[in-house]
Amino acid sequence: MSCFMLPECILELITNTMRRYLWSGRANARGWAHVAWNKGGDKQIIFSAVHDDNSPNQVRCKEFMRSDGKSWDVDKVKQVFSETDANAILGCPICPIQGDLQVWGHHPTGVHNVKFGYRWIVSNRGMEGDHSSIWKTIVSMATLPKIKVFAWRLCFEALPLGRKLAAVGINPGICKMCQGPVETGLHAFRECPSIKEAFDLSNLSICLPAGEFTDCKAWLESVQLNMNQEQFTFFMTLLWNLWNRRNKWIHDGQLIPQRIVVDYAQLLSADLLNAQETSRASNPSASQERWARPLQDRIKINVDGAFNPTSRKVAVGVIARNSHGMMVDG
Ligand SMILES: [Zn+2]
Numbered sequence: 001m002s003c004f005m006l007p008e009c010i011l012e013l014i015t016n017t018m019r020r021y022l023w024s025g026r027a028n029a030r031g032w033a034h035v036a037w038n039k040g041g042d043k044q045i046i047f048s049a050v051h052d053d054n055s056p057n058q059v060r061c062k063e064f065m066r067s068d069g070k071s072w073d074v075d076k077v078k079q080v081f082s083e084t085d086a087n088a089i090l091g092c093p094i095c096p097i098q099g100d101l102q103v104w105g106h107h108p109t110g111v112h113n114v115k116f117g118y119r120w121i122v123s124n125r126g127m128e129g130d131h132s133s134i135w136k137t138i139v140s141m142a143t144l145p146k147i148k149v150f151a152w153r154l155c156f157e158a159l160p161l162g163r164k165l166a167a168v169g170i171n172p173g174i175c176k177m178c179q180g181p182v183e184t185g186l187h188a189f190r191e192c193p194s195i196k197e198a199f200d201l202s203n204l205s206i207c208l209p210a211g212e213f214t215d216c217k218a219w220l221e222s223v224q225l226n227m228n229q230e231q232f233t234f235f236m237t238l239l240w241n242l243w244n245r246r247n248k249w250i251h252d253g254q255l256i257p258q259r260i261v262v263d264y265a266q267l268l269s270a271d272l273l274n275a276q277e278t279s280r281a282s283n284p285s286a287s288q289e290r291w292a293r294p295l296q297d298r299i300k301i302n303v304d305g306a307f308n309p310t311s312r313k314v315a316v317g318v319i320a321r322n323s324h325g326m327m328v329d330g
Contacts, residue, residue, distance in 0.1 A: 015251070070094060108329070123324060134221045141233040142276040143269070147240045154239070155217040157185045176250050185216035188246065195242050198258040202265070204235055230273070238265040293325045 062069060064077050071094065078086045104112035106120045138151045153159050162183025166173025175183040177194035189195070190208075199205045207226040213219040224232050241261045249255045294300035305316040320328040 019251070064089070065094065119326060123322065123326060132217070132221060134217065134224060137224050137229065137232060138236075140229060141236060143233050143237055143272050147237055150240045150243065151220075151236045154185060154189065155220060157216055159185065159188075159243070161185060161188055177246055186213060186219060189216065189239050189242065190219060195258070198238060198242060198262050201259060201262045202234070202238055204231075204238070207231065207235075233273075234265065234269040237269045238262065241265045241268075294321070294323050296323045298323060299328055 064073055064080070065071065066073050072090050074090060077089050080086075081089060101110075103110040104116070107113070107116045134155060138148055138155075141148055141151070150159075157164070162171060162173040162175060165171045166182070173182045175181060175187055175192055175194075177188075178192050180192070181187060190213075199208060207223070209219075209222040209226060211222075213222065223235065227235060238261070241264055245256045245258075245261050291302070299320050299322055301318060301320045303316065303318050305314065307314050322328050
């Protein structure tokens, strides 16, 4: 085996490429998603009837129609099918089209695609989805979008922590902050001795629940019960800053004192809170108007438009959502 000395700039380029891959969030970019596809729980899509199209004696719909193709051959349909099926078939109007056609009934065009197939599965799951209050708490945080995304990823254990990296053979998996056990989400943000001081300095220690938790989401659900919205927002801002501190240490060898991290989190939270209150004061009607989901079996359509008098161009946006708040079309 041969060993080669590489210039520092090449090493930096390799490191940056690895970081971009691990953190890629851009559309159409190669990257590591960290979160598995939601396969729709343990439910299976079961089609109520299957027609074997590979049969040597294929039977077509037209064989149950009269020769002019405009009506069903009632006697033949009743002779072949059960009474229930025959009534269902005879109840179908015959469209003036040539040949049989496969139609996906859950899209206006009749063509199946993955997006609408997934949406159909999710809407069928109805109230079986994850309705934990943690999601509402995270969405309602008056903070930067990237901190909300960080909180979401933390709940899903979707951060590139030691255990995750070890699973794909990138590193041994131990916590590099304390050289201790395997770096899970719970260890990095709750149990690691390297962050204990930050919780004490920020007076959050008394709000943190004791006991065992299976994962980060269970822990954060318990944390939010002990805090109001403002405290929880600050708590997540602190975790995000501790995460940046950890990365700075691992990638740049620079260890930021916990006191500075806590001060920065407090400043950032105060600034964002002030900005939100200023915005609310300058536009009180905007904070009162909130979108509400339509009633069961109803569709709500929201429309907005804009006109540019200089270019004389018009833009219109339309979005239709169902009673689950999911987009139907737009
Ligand atoms: Zn540790």
